[in-house]
Amino acid sequence: MNIFIKLKNLDRRWVFLFVALSVIIPLLFPFALPVVPTKAVANLHKFIENAEALPEGTRCFLSFDFDPASEPELKPSAVAILVHMFRRNLKPICGANWPVGGEMAEVALVEAANAYMSTYEDMKAQGKLAPGCKPIIERGVDYVNLGYKTGAIIHVKALCNDFMYPYPQDRDGNSTAEMAIFRNPDGRRFAMSDVGLIISFTAGTGGIETFISMAGEHKRPMAAGCTSVNIPRFTTYLQSGQLIGMTGGLPGAAEYETLIERPGKGCAGMTPQSIAHLVIMLFIIFGNLAYIAEQRNEAKKKG
Amino acid sequence: MIFLKRTLPLIITFITGMIMIVAFFSGEGLPSIKSLESTLPKWIQIIMTFTMVLGAFSLLRINLQKISRKADGWGYSLVLIIGFLSMAFLGFITGSWPMFDKPLTNGEIYYVLCEDNVSARPIRVIDNLKDKEGKIKVEYVDDKGEKLADTESAMIPPDTARTRNMSYANSMQQILFVGVFKNAQSTMFSLLAFFVASASFRAFRIKSKEAGLLMGSAFIVMLGNVSIGSLVSQILAYIPVIGPYLNIADIKEWIMTYPSSAAQSAILIGAMLGYISASMKIIFGVERSHLGGEG
Numbered sequence: 001m002n003i004f005i006k007l008k009n010l011d012r013r014w015v016f017l018f019v020a021l022s023v024i025i026p027l028l029f030p031f032a033l034p035v036v037p038t039k040a041v042a043n044l045h046k047f048i049e050n051a052e053a054l055p056e057g058t059r060c061f062l063s064f065d066f067d068p069a070s071e072p073e074l075k076p077s078a079v080a081i082l083v084h085m086f087r088r089n090l091k092p093i094c095g096a097n098w099p100v101g102g103e104m105a106e107v108a109l110v111e112a113a114n115a116y117m118s119t120y121e122d123m124k125a126q127g128k129l130a131p132g133c134k135p136i137i138e139r140g141v142d143y144v145n146l147g148y149k150t151g152a153i154i155h156v157k158a159l160c161n162d163f164m165y166p167y168p169q170d171r172d173g174n175s176t177a178e179m180a181i182f183r184n185p186d187g188r189r190f191a192m193s194d195v196g197l198i199i200s201f202t203a204g205t206g207g208i209e210t211f212i213s214m215a216g217e218h219k220r221p222m223a224a225g226c227t228s229v230n231i232p233r234f235t236t237y238l239q240s241g242q243l244i245g246m247t248g249g250l251p252g253a254a255e256y257e258t259l260i261e262r263p264g265k266g267c268a269g270m271t272p273q274s275i276a277h278l279v280i281m282l283f284i285i286f287g288n289l290a291y292i293a294e295q296r297n298e299a300k301k302k303g
Numbered sequence: 304m305i306f307l308k309r310t311l312p313l314i315i316t317f318i319t320g321m322i323m324i325v326a327f328f329s330g331e332g333l334p335s336i337k338s339l340e341s342t343l344p345k346w347i348q349i350i351m352t353f354t355m356v357l358g359a360f361s362l363l364r365i366n367l368q369k370i371s372r373k374a375d376g377w378g379y380s381l382v383l384i385i386g387f388l389s390m391a392f393l394g395f396i397t398g399s400w401p402m403f404d405k406p407l408t409n410g411e412i413y414y415v416l417c418e419d420n421v422s423a424r425p426i427r428v429i430d431n432l433k434d435k436e437g438k439i440k441v442e443y444v445d446d447k448g449e450k451l452a453d454t455e456s457a458m459i460p461p462d463t464a465r466t467r468n469m470s471y472a473n474s475m476q477q478i479l480f481v482g483v484f485k486n487a488q489s490t491m492f493s494l495l496a497f498f499v500a501s502a503s504f505r506a507f508r509i510k511s512k513e514a515g516l517l518m519g520s521a522f523i524v525m526l527g528n529v530s531i532g533s534l535v536s537q538i539l540a541y542i543p544v545i546g547p548y549l550n551i552a553d554i555k556e557w558i559m560t561y562p563s564s565a566a567q568s569a570i571l572i573g574a575m576l577g578y579i580s581a582s583m584k585i586i587f588g589v590e591r592s593h594l595g596g597e598g
Binding site: 010015016034035067070103166173174231233235238248254277279280288 | 344348437484488492499501508509525526528552556559568571
């Protein structure tokens with residue numbers, strides 16, 4: 001029992017050391033753990049895969065509502081979803097409600113476009129590409145990064161009426177009016193109603209909830225990529241049917257990567273995260289054993 | 304003055320608030336009001352852009368005051384001011400460089416940003432006349448201006464080509480953003496893992512049945528959220544009779560979908576009702592703290 005009481009007064013630097021080792025060791029000596037997709041992730045994958053729901057060439061709006069603090073959790077799922085969209089010949093239009101979201105989108109787009117183009121021949125040989133897929137995808141034609149605009153919910157409301165007004169130029173200063181990706185066959189100005197799916201990668205406020213608030217106007221299917229800490233909050237929207245699917249944190253990214261058969265940083269991060277969770281659980285158990293031992297000692301002294 | 308400071312803002316708030324409410328519920332019955340619903344967001348976006356500028360100046364003023372008074376932690380304010388000004392300066396320069404630069408000249412060497420968004424590679428403009436897609440013809444060259452043997456000419460948007468100095472400014476901004484800002488923010492967030500571990504070791508005690516229930520649920524969710532949960536489920540499956548039902552991921556899903564989601568829905572509904580109530584109080588002028596904290 002005394003050992004547990006001693007444990008109670010363990011210097012917190014030991015806790016820090018164990019947590020650091022639980023992450024570093026699996027990163028240095030990686031080993032694979034099974035990744036089983038959850039219903040929320042599988043539903044999103046199924047929706048993007050469904051050619052009836054999203055025919056080839058459909059434009060999808062991806063909002064990057066996070067900053068570098070949440071990048072390790074959200075970027076892997078963004079890249080996986082973008083790669084899947086390119087393979088399905090869908091056209092992602094990226095925007096942001098967070099000031100550095102445009103930078104986050106740029107990094108994810110470059111990585112996903114490279115991943116798609118470098119595996120084009122292999123994927124084509126395996127029959128895993130949509131018939132209209134091209135070996136080289138072009139900015140402004142097959143995808144675009146519009147960058148950040150102020151306003152959050154007001155910005156989303158403006159997008160419901162017209163994309164060109166809030167975004168006369170893309171992130172790099174190219175005129176959006178001249179871009180093929182925004183051209184409608186009937187000449188109408190491009191609006192949110194022309195989008196097949198809205199996905200927001202959300203780290204906090206100003207993310208998917210702004211699109212949900214405006215659902216009455218745009219009436220488009222929505223999905224979210226969120227940090228682990230937001231999963232309980234957004235599960236409510238899954239249950240109510242407002243979201244068709246969701247990738248939650250790094251595990252969500254790993255599950256999506258498994259579904260598209262392209263292991264990336266999500267799958268690589270599963271082993272350190274699993275071990276770190278175990279270490280934290282062990283510390284909680286030891287802390288409680290120490291608490292029980294202390295309670296018994298006090299009871300003995302009183303008795 | 305009281306009219307300008309209090310009465311006029313209250314009148315503006317009331318009128319705009321009522322217009323937005325009427326526009327939302329009017330449908331197509333009141334087209335003139337409905338059209339305002341699409342106009343007002345444009346105004347709000349412009350005002351919000353100005354508030355960002357105001358916020359930046361306010362941040363500068365407060366921190367400059369701290370430095371001039373040598374208040375506690377003035378060194379941090381100094382770092383903030385230096386970071387703020389250098390990022391703003393480099394951002395403005397690189398973002399608005401076409402305003403200051405000359406038109407691209409045939410035969411001259413320029414630089415385009417590489418995919419790592421930090422380094423730049425030299426190019427020579429072959430034909431500065433734009434094609435149908437608004438692109439110009441260039442060839443890739445080495446640092447001495449010699450054409451690279453294994454490359455072909457390429458078509459690029461003219462605004463991606465920069466002069467040497469602009470290319471340096473752009474690289475510097477990217478180094479500060481990617482190398483300092485991104486990494487510093489990621490580090491700050493990562494530190495949370497250490498504090499969560501330490502705090503849960505010291506404070507997460509089963510002092511009651513409710514605390515026990517909370518810990519049980521937390522363990523299931525923590526295990527079910529990561530891959531090792533599947534391994535644990537496979538081991539638990541060997542337990543006779545109940546083993547096959549002890550799937551950690553399924554139990555986690557149930558916890559998240561029903562008890563957790565029910566509590567979250569209640570919180571969300573409560574928060575939204577409070578939001579509506581607070582909005583109505585502001586529209587009708589009952590809540591006036593936004594006019595200067597006078598209640």
